[in-house]
Amino acid sequence: MKTGEHEPMKPSKNVPNKLQRKKDECLWFDTLSMKEAEEAAKRGKVVILPVGSVEEHGEHLPLCTDSIQPEYVAVEVAEKTGCLIAPPLRYGVCNSTRNFPGTISIGFDALHRITKDVLEEFIRNGFRRILVVSGHAGQSHMAALRLAAQEVIWNHEKEGPENRPRIMVCSDYDFAYELKGKYFSEKDGHAGTIETSRVMAIRPDLVKMKGKSSFPEPPRFEILAHPEDSFPSGVIGDPMVASREKGQLINDYVIENVAKLVKDLML
Numbered sequence: 001m002k003t004g005e006h007e008p009m010k011p012s013k014n015v016p017n018k019l020q021r022k023k024d025e026c027l028w029f030d031t032l033s034m035k036e037a038e039e040a041a042k043r044g045k046v047v048i049l050p051v052g053s054v055e056e057h058g059e060h061l062p063l064c065t066d067s068i069q070p071e072y073v074a075v076e077v078a079e080k081t082g083c084l085i086a087p088p089l090r091y092g093v094c095n096s097t098r099n100f101p102g103t104i105s106i107g108f109d110a111l112h113r114i115t116k117d118v119l120e121e122f123i124r125n126g127f128r129r130i131l132v133v134s135g136h137a138g139q140s141h142m143a144a145l146r147l148a149a150q151e152v153i154w155n156h157e158k159e160g161p162e163n164r165p166r167i168m169v170c171s172d173y174d175f176a177y178e179l180k181g182k183y184f185s186e187k188d189g190h191a192g193t194i195e196t197s198r199v200m201a202i203r204p205d206l207v208k209m210k211g212k213s214s215f216p217e218p219p220r221f222e223i224l225a226h227p228e229d230s231f232p233s234g235v236i237g238d239p240m241v242a243s244r245e246k247g248q249l250i251n252d253y254v255i256e257n258v259a260k261l262v263k264d265l266m267l
């Protein structure tokens with residue numbers, strides 16, 4: 001090697017293995033180099049944008065519950081389909097839980113704006129197939145994501161069929177809750193059996209305790225200043241019957257369905 005030439009960088013021994021990228025494993029968009037990103041866009045790679053929240057999930061689950069679920073699904077789907085994962089958005093609109101300790105809620109306009117900007121930027125970079133998967137499924141939160149995607153689609157509607165983007169917006173709970181009635185109580189909800197089981201399967205180290213069962217019935221239509229008063233434990237459902245095995249079953253079902261959406265976008 002001549003003087004002045006750079007030696008290729010070797011991974012530092014101090015970097016934990018999990019943070020190192022294996023050969024051919026380019027799942028996370030922002031681990032690509034400039035050239036690799038350009039190449040991935042040319043190859044028409046689908047991009048998943050995981051969206052989460054910082055939100056109370058009872059005394060037994062972590063505040064990142066809604067973030068780690070879609071991120072786990074995205075990694076599994078990317079391994080199956082070869083799609084890319086955008087850096088996640090980990091803040092959401094949490095109207096019904098915002099007065100509980102730990103919930104850090106952003107407004108509708110903020111989520112709408114950042115989602116729209118991120119989608120437009122991926123499109124400007126040549127990525128025209130994007131799937132937004134949100135672990136938080138609140139109505140205003142999902143409406144902000146859908147409106148952002150809708151406006152982006154309208155912005156590009158006059159482009160030729162080759163350049164016109166396709167965007168899908170879903171929550172992994174669109175699929176997880178399909179299992180209610182069959183395997184789980186119809187009344188299961190926030191931080192209940194399904195959600196607790198999923199986190200037990202993804203990050204058991206973050207599950208703090210068994211959790212207590214609670215089946216409150218918050219008013220369906222009335223808009224309240226303190227919705228938390230109608231479910232003071234922050235839980236709707238029965239985390240006591242949650243298990244890792246149930247969580248894996250639900251996660252596999254969600255992964256299968258999200259992978260189908262990615263394959264549809266690859267057509």
Ligand SMILES: [Zn+2]
Pocket residue numbers: 057065066135136190191195
């Ligand atoms: Zn949740």
